[in-house]
Amino acid sequence: DTGVSQDPRHKITKRGQNVTFRCDPISEHNRLYWYRQTLGQGPEFLTYFQNEAQLEKSRLLSDRFSAERPKGSFSTLEIQRTEQGDSAMYLCASSSGQGFEKLFFGSGTQLSVL
């Protein structure tokens, strides 16, 4: 169990640029979640995958955001035409899909949009 891995840890970009983050969940975990956390707030749900299927998207996820999980393994989160309001910590979490259970979180990607 190597834990949930996220890359990069930090990303600084200019407004209008596209960015992509990667998440490698704990192997054999079939549930994968993306969350966003801003200063002074708790993590907010963005989207959820069961294996390769994206089953739920929050209304926080505008059409500039897209997430994929090809083959049900790693996942990517892409933000197009970044805005300063996108600056946040983007967290990935996974779980094994056994009903109610804890989510294991990665260390996150801190995005700063200048």
Next chain:
Amino acid sequence: DQQVKQNSPSLSVQEGRISILNCDYTNSMFDYFLWYKKYPAEGPTFLISISSIKDKNEDGRFTVFLNKSAKHLSLHIVPSQPGDSAVYFCAASDGSSNYKLTFGKGTLLTVNP
């Protein structure tokens, strides 16, 4: 519409004493409750959980109490240690919503030596 509320942004406690962190929720569909601990620049780490069929769960120095009628839960840490200083998030889940977690805003716990 905040479904999980942590009304104390911060709490300061002396080493060795008890820390009590509180959490209220509004969604009666929540069936499972968790506490996470978070250090700066790291992801949340799981601490302890409780199912709605129980009213207490204990794990070493950490105990979570659930009062369903009041829609209230609390985390007790006894004895508190300086290494417990972190932000603590209360989270809730219900099986009808893909088991995703809804988080409160967190409480910053500072344990003074």
